[in-house]
Amino acid sequence: MTFLDDFATLSSFGATANGGVHREAATADDGRARWFLADWFDRNGLTTTVDAVGNMYGSIEFVPGAPYVLVGSHLDSQPTAGKYDGAYGVLAAAHAAYQVIECVERGSVTPQFNLAVVNWFNEEGSRFSPSLMGSGVFIGKFDADDILKVTDRGGITVRDALSDIGFHGEDQQLDAVSYTEIHIEQGPILEQEGTTIGIVTANWAARKYSITVHGEQSHTGATHMALRHDALVGASKIVLAARELTTQFPDGLLLASVGQFDVEPNSPIVVPSKVTMAIDVRSSDPDVLEQAHDMLLAAIAQETEVHVSIDSSALRPSTSYQSEGVELAEEAAKDLGLSYRRMLTMAGHDSVNLKDIVPTVMLFVPSVDGISHSEKELTRDSDLLDGVTMLTETVARMVRGDIGVAKATELTSAGSRQR
Amino acid sequence: MTFLDDFATLSSFGATANGGVHREAATADDGRARWFLADWFDRNGLTTTVDAVGNMYGSIEFVPGAPYVLVGSHLDSQPTAGKYDGAYGVLAAAHAAYQVIECVERGSVTPQFNLAVVNWFNEEGSRFSPSLMGSGVFIGKFDADDILKVTDRGGITVRDALSDIGFHGEDQQLDAVSYTEIHIEQGPILEQEGTTIGIVTANWAARKYSITVHGEQSHTGATHMALRHDALVGASKIVLAARELTTQFPDGLLLASVGQFDVEPNSPIVVPSKVTMAIDVRSSDPDVLEQAHDMLLAAIAQETEVHVSIDSSALRPSTSYQSEGVELAEEAAKDLGLSYRRMLTMAGHDSVNLKDIVPTVMLFVPSVDGISHSEKELTRDSDLLDGVTMLTETVARMVRGDIGVAKATELTSAGSRQR
Structure with a gap:
């Protein structure tokens, strides 16, 4: 053995x-x-x-x-x-x-x-x-x-x-x-x-967010762009906002990404009505994590095409x-x-x-x-x-x-x- | 009756x-x-x-x-x-x-x-x-x-x-x-x-694309940002590039969106390794559709963090x-x-x-x-x-x-x- x-x-x-x-x-x-x-x-x-x-x-x-x-x-x-x-x-x-x-x-x-x-x-x-x-x-x-x-x-x-x-x-x-x-x-x-x-x-220190992006289901091939509330477009902006956070601090100080991401109804010719996602943000510095938290909320608040709800935002302190x-x-x-x-x-x-x-x-x-x-x-x-x-x-x-x-x-x- | x-x-x-x-x-x-x-x-x-x-x-x-x-x-x-x-x-x-x-x-x-x-x-x-x-x-x-x-x-x-x-x-x-x-x-x-x-x-006229974004699976909470190949970040950029196409032409001339979007392995603390998606682009003007096609391919070609493969790109002509x-x-x-x-x-x-x-x-x-x-x-x-x-x-x-x-x-x- x-x-x-x-x-x-x-x-x-x-x-x-x-x-x-x-x-x-x-x-x-x-x-x-x-x-x-x-x-x-x-x-x-x-x-x-x-x-x-x-x-x-x-x-x-x-x-x-x-x-x-x-x-x-x-x-x-x-x-x-x-x-x-x-x-x-x-x-x-x-x-x-x-x-x-x-x-x-x-x-x-x-x-x-x-x-x-x-x-x-x-x-x-x-x-x-x-x-x-x-x-x-x-x-x-x-x-x-x-x-x-x-x-x-x-x-x-x-x-x-x-x-x-x-x-x-x-x-x-x-x-x-x-x-x-x-x-x-x-x-x-x-x-x-x-x-x-x-x-x-x-x-x-880490923060785990559960987020839901609410859009409105419609037809990818017939709905005018101005009438759309595309949950996937809104959710994609949040994914990139989370990535952008990491460039706002000295290298290695903040990690941020989205691992779980589910689209509804998820059909090739339907504009998505809903996306749920899990965002994971971490830092060795609790102050940096809090700054990132504020920046993420500010980015989310800019969404106008869709409605974003933050279902949970759990802090694991350092x-x-x-x-x-x-x-x-x-x-x-x-x-x-x-x-x-x-x-x-x-x-x-x-x-x-x-x-x-x-x-x-x-x-x-x-x-x-x-x-x-x-x-x-x-x-x-x-x-x-x-x-x-x-x-x-x-x-x-x-x-x-x-x-x-x-x-x-x-x-x-x-x-x-x-x- | x-x-x-x-x-x-x-x-x-x-x-x-x-x-x-x-x-x-x-x-x-x-x-x-x-x-x-x-x-x-x-x-x-x-x-x-x-x-x-x-x-x-x-x-x-x-x-x-x-x-x-x-x-x-x-x-x-x-x-x-x-x-x-x-x-x-x-x-x-x-x-x-x-x-x-x-x-x-x-x-x-x-x-x-x-x-x-x-x-x-x-x-x-x-x-x-x-x-x-x-x-x-x-x-x-x-x-x-x-x-x-x-x-x-x-x-x-x-x-x-x-x-x-x-x-x-x-x-x-x-x-x-x-x-x-x-x-x-x-x-x-x-x-x-x-x-x-x-x-x-x-x-x-319409074009339907099946696209796979290949990244590399890693830990959301431990992998340095510079070492990541995040398929979801790459895929989110493509979703927004498809939306951006529609702003490049007179109002109502081009529709573009992503309806189907699947993330793997789709776990809260894993950096995604793969995203598959279906992009739907349509226009009443076949020339506009072809211009949009070229612009989309150019946007995809700019991806460096991930590898993008266009699995199919079917044209439904007008x-x-x-x-x-x-x-x-x-x-x-x-x-x-x-x-x-x-x-x-x-x-x-x-x-x-x-x-x-x-x-x-x-x-x-x-x-x-x-x-x-x-x-x-x-x-x-x-x-x-x-x-x-x-x-x-x-x-x-x-x-x-x-x-x-x-x-x-x-x-x-x-x-x-x-x-």
Whole structure:
């Protein structure tokens, strides 16, 4: 059982012809990847449990009644995506846990907490919106019952989709004392610098907009231009306005684009009546993001041919990972002789949710050319293996209680109060 | 049995909440409308036959072995469309035929030809592409076997869709000697002028483009802007370039828009890799259309972030309806005391196909505000009824042989040669 062999097997579930994966949340291929992971837990001394929103845990109890160090990521992918995003972090977590268990068994790590690998449900949000769904329920940001009713475009609910693959569980979520996750960078910085490990100090601020452009359906071949209210023309202007935003700030400071874009009624000879779209704007600088927000609203307000409604405009603020976790990771990398640097995450991760409730360590390994959400996504084998080594050392230190003691005390006293 | 009562019944098949219809070709609702029509034929002395591509005929033989005057239009609609487009012409044809049969029976019309009402399959082209499908097979422009293999977006073939509703027929298509069709104008001219009948002399020239914009899939939240190849940004520029074309010529001379537009992979946090779109450009002036064609290609050639392929660029030339048919209609309108004018058709119709093989008369009635392909489509009852009167007189003159004699001679000698 080597990590790379296991990773090759995991990458076969939903594999695409061009070397990527297409494994959206709670699809049959996601189910196959999950059963592989459950079997892996079973063969390696971890107990599989599944909570109501499909978060999957492989846990081991070292200290009866103590809370858990969680380590994981997500097995779901975007459509026609890369095989590393999420899946690498889950398998690295499993292998790290395996090695930490061995350390505990031979006495080189004295555990203060228990340990669980976790596969969060629907990090990507492509099939079921919003993203970061399982971890969002875990931290109490979303209500599980609400989430179970969310439907995909075919009208299938989260509840039914999870049931169909056998992962609508009844187990309790575990008490977390701390969390760590390793992920590919999805940007070019580590590779360009030749650095092996990124230690994340904060996430970029992001705004996600859901927008509807309302026009009026008419005939492409018979309606005079002056009488048209073409929703696609209005929507195209907004797409270009979002792109234009990025040129208004110093290079690299703002990202903006439209990923989802649906036209109605979408017939060759009908002027579109409606376009719905999802705009994604991000910056490392919250002030820049707010300026961009104002500029985008101003551009939208200029539309006269169509009516534009902003259905939602959710802000994901830039927040910091706990310094105790950053320092733990720096010391671990230094002791392992791995090159490392502090950095921000541009992309969202389940760790962005977890850090709101427990000390959280977020680690990156290099992405070749920074390419992600693409079949061309690549992280070199040596970087994958260095990442597993780094994650193992980080988990060992978390299990022995280098961070999270204050959280554990809080959990214990909450438990006492409940009794 | 009044025309308006029948029209209300016909409009109930696929009716929408806002007073329109949603009755795409060979859907269950199209099937219900077709069974209503077949029953109508049966009750009113017409024999129903259906050819291999679902064209439906309600025929009567006055002169054994003689060819047929065809009169009709189409029952299929665009999505969320109006109830008049096509359906009015089919029901008007049925009522006109009923009255002409009565005239023949009481001796006021001496028939030289036989008569058939026709409902052409898939005029709209929204579910199955291309449009004008049934009449295209009828005139030999398309091969029936090729057409039967065309699939909708769900992968259902024309053959299976027609079989599912019971309209994949085995009857021969009829020998046509002439054709007439009445339709709503889908433009504002007749209403603005207060004219009742439009007599079409030629169709606008049109170009239909199928275009694919190829970008590169990446992460909306992590890919630097300079590294992006965003298919949606490129496609949006083309949508606006098509609109811009229309401002380069005198008002009303050029129409251009994009009706169908599909984004892949269409996920909120993925930079789109591909957009396919259908561009529709029309002009009354063939030279203007060609200038617009060159301008559009030049605009597309400026794209550098993405690669654009023009998958097809089909020209529907401006061609004339036979002058003998125009004159027949003018005389009929004059004799009936209906106001009339000559005009062009901006939209395509099955008659544009039929006129390539037989003398063809195309008639219009007013559209309120020129609105079409919309639930707001409206033609006033008095105009509907005047149109039926006009069509009846036109069909009577065609049945008695005012036009089409040369065609009939041609058909007879072809038949002689075949023997």
